[in-house]
Amino acid sequence: MSHLVALSAALGPDATLISDPDITASYSRDHAPFAVSAPPFAVLLAKSATEISKALAFANENNIPVVTRGAGSGLSGGANSDAQSLVISL
Incomplete structure (x- = not known):
């Protein structure tokens, strides 16, 4: 089973959960040029703390790197x- 299907389940x-590469x-x-x-x-x-908790647990169990994102306005990458x-x- 793919990670996407398993995560969705x-x-x-x-x-x-968005998987369309165009999106x-x-x-x-973020805005880091380098x-x-x-x-x-x-x-x-994410809509709730429970959803975030489930996603983080899944990522941890499957060694998937997680990036948290706010507005994406940072300049450091x-x-x-x-x-x-x-x-x-978030």
């Missing part, structure tokens, strides 16, 4: 993801 039907690309970086990034395999638009990452938009 773990989060339940009410979770907003995930916009969540892949930092490397790639679209993540998924973006969770702290919100940049790679292709194996799960981005949690």
Whole structure:
């Protein structure tokens, strides 16, 4: 089972999980001009602490890097993801 399918099952039907590369690309970086990034395999638009907790537990169990993201307005590359990452938009 793919990570995307398993994560979706773990989060339940009410979770907003985005995997469309055209959309995930916009969540892949902040405004740092020098930092490397790639679209993540998924973006969770978090709605609750419970949803975040489930996503973090899943990521931990599956060794998936997690990037938390606010507005993406930083300048240090702290919100940049790679292709194996799960981005949690807060």
